[in-house]
Amino acid sequence: MNVTHHPGDETLLRFATGMLEAGPRIVVAVHVGGCAACAARVAELEAAGGTVLETTAPAEMAEDAFDAAMRRIDSPDMRPGGGAAAVPPRAGLGIRLPEALDGCGVGPWRWIGPGIRWSRVSVPGDPNANVMLLKVAAGRKLPEHTHSGREYTQVLTGSFTDERGRYMPGDMDEADAEVEHQPVVDRDGECICIAALEGNMRLRGFFGRMLQPFIGG
Numbered sequence: 001m002n003v004t005h006h007p008g009d010e011t012l013l014r015f016a017t018g019m020l021e022a023g024p025r026i027v028v029a030v031h032v033g034g035c036a037a038c039a040a041r042v043a044e045l046e047a048a049g050g051t052v053l054e055t056t057a058p059a060e061m062a063e064d065a066f067d068a069a070m071r072r073i074d075s076p077d078m079r080p081g082g083g084a085a086a087v088p089p090r091a092g093l094g095i096r097l098p099e100a101l102d103g104c105g106v107g108p109w110r111w112i113g114p115g116i117r118w119s120r121v122s123v124p125g126d127p128n129a130n131v132m133l134l135k136v137a138a139g140r141k142l143p144e145h146t147h148s149g150r151e152y153t154q155v156l157t158g159s160f161t162d163e164r165g166r167y168m169p170g171d172m173d174e175a176d177a178e179v180e181h182q183p184v185v186d187r188d189g190e191c192i193c194i195a196a197l198e199g200n201m202r203l204r205g206f207f208g209r210m211l212q213p214f215i216g217g
Helices: 009-016 022-034 036-054 065-073 205-215
Strands: 110-113 116-123 126-136 145-147 151-157 160-162 165-167 172-175 191-197 201-203
Touching (some): 009 022, 009 036, 022 116, 022 126, 022 172, 022 191
Antiparallel strands (some): 116 126, 126 191, 160 165
16 A cells, blocks of 8 residues: 555644544544554654653652542443443445444445435544445535534555545545635545544535535534
8 A cells, every 4th residue: 555645743742642632543443553654753753752751750640640530440431331342333335444444433425415325434432423424426526614623534455535636545634724625526436534523624615515414514
């Protein structure tokens, strides 16, 4: 797999230090799981963070820190069959999902427009995470849109192009509020991506306004 589009260093640093939000973290984990270069970069950042921790003076813990941790461990959400420990439902989508999604719930494909289907991905521990799988038919244009935050999109199968280049399997696209684009799926086959949003997507045009309730915002 020839990966040409990668997360930026800032995103990889946030991922390595656990500072990336749950939804984007899933998408970046999918990318890192299939990109040797980014996996090596994350390992470097984690090692650098470990060095900083080793040279930092320890902070005093609160007197009830141990008791609070034990209460959390014993809470219903952490017990088998309850809350975060429950196995989320997963629909059969006809594709092999990346290992990074093993703990996530995956909804069925739902029609949201001509040639476009989506599946909601639920992230354990963060019910507000805005993560979805998109399946778009060959040659189909997505609505022109911009973003109120950052959009993370990882190509699983197929490919698409926009004003900034072509994205193929393994590639990840980051688009911020300054990017306004209209991805177009290549004509040689459908494209399936996983995407996460920080903030909201702002869709343009009549078709975009029809889709807006499905993706939030």
